[in-house]
Amino acid sequence: MGQVANIEAETSEGRVPKSPVARLLLGTIESANLILTETTVDVESQAHRLSALFTSLTNSSTDQTDRLSELVSQIASVEYDGGQVDLVALPRILEQSLEEVTERILVLSKQGVSLIYSLDEILEEIDELQSCITEIEAINRQTRLLSLNAQIEAGRAGDAGAGFQVVSTEMHSLSRRIDALSEKMRGSTAIVTRSIKDVISSIRTEYEELSEIGAMDLTQQIGAKEHLEILLNALVERNDEIQDVLGQSTDASRRIADEIREVVMAMQFQDRMKQRTDAVVRAFEEVSNFLEHHPDLLADDAGCDTLKQNILDSITLSDVRQEFGQRFGLVEQTSDTSPSGGDDLDIELF
């Protein structure tokens, strides 16, 4: 009360003079308030910046996860002819093609040998036919000899043998025609035999040429099949390894994204800190206003009670208000005293 009584004259226009203590308090509170406000703004700015960075990081990580997932799905197959072809199935497709080629070679081989066997049988029949022709020619030679003898005997018989002369002459003529026919048959069989032997020779040449390129002894096919099996196993193994690594990478990216989201959530402390700081700032402003406008009431109980109430009324955050109320000796009746409870704790998420 003594300090109040020693109020010095203030030169400020229309203002109530303040005691040194009031000026000291006023300066301290205003400075503290200014620093707190600047700090809050700074923290808020930095927190928003960090939040934006983390959100961007989360998006990048999510994109990376999506890309990895796409890579996992794409790496194992290629698009072909409007469909997806599994790369692991490629050696199997090649192996099937090889089997088809081998199967056709075998069919050709079997048909080639079968054809040769058939041609051999035909050649045997032609040999038989040529033997028959030889036999016919022998018989014909005897027939011609007989007809010649008959002509001689008919000549010796004179007029009585005239008719027999005509018959023997016709027999001789027939014998010449048979000779011509057998000669023609021999020529035809020779042509057929030569043609068949040419075909057999041609087949043999084809086999030899195929053998030279390794198609007939199947050595190349066996080698190719073994290489394909090795390749197939290696591809399957490598594919499994890649899928495994990519799967692990996808999981890691997903975990990173989740952890960044948790960091962003954790950074919401800034919002709560801002609300609490704002409450303190408002309390300081009330004190500051009081000191500014009613420094004369500083020593008055009623005035202080009014200030206490003004301070409490300015604070909307329940737990802060309760803290102040307890310090002021005014017990706050509140149903929810938890720091995170109450409508006034509605924290805006980033």
Next chain:
Amino acid sequence: MEYTADHSGDALCVRISGVLTFDDHGRFKSIVDLIAKGAESQITLDLAQTKMIDSAGIGMLLLANDKAAKELKKLNLTGVTGHVAKVIELSKVDQIIPIS
């Protein structure tokens, strides 16, 4: 290619040695005739002494099998090893002719 034939009751066993290639089709015809004209209904082609076989040789085995089937006889292969086994596996002959 060389071969020997053992007749035992209803079974005929033909042991083929050396290499079985296109050049042997003439001699193999004798084996086919044995199968077709013989009285035995159980035919075994023993390839234990066969060192090498080409696609024509496989074709001849298939022909022999066809001929046996036509005569209602059963043909099987035995002694399949080495190169011959690989060719038979590759050509899937084992799915056509039983191997014992």
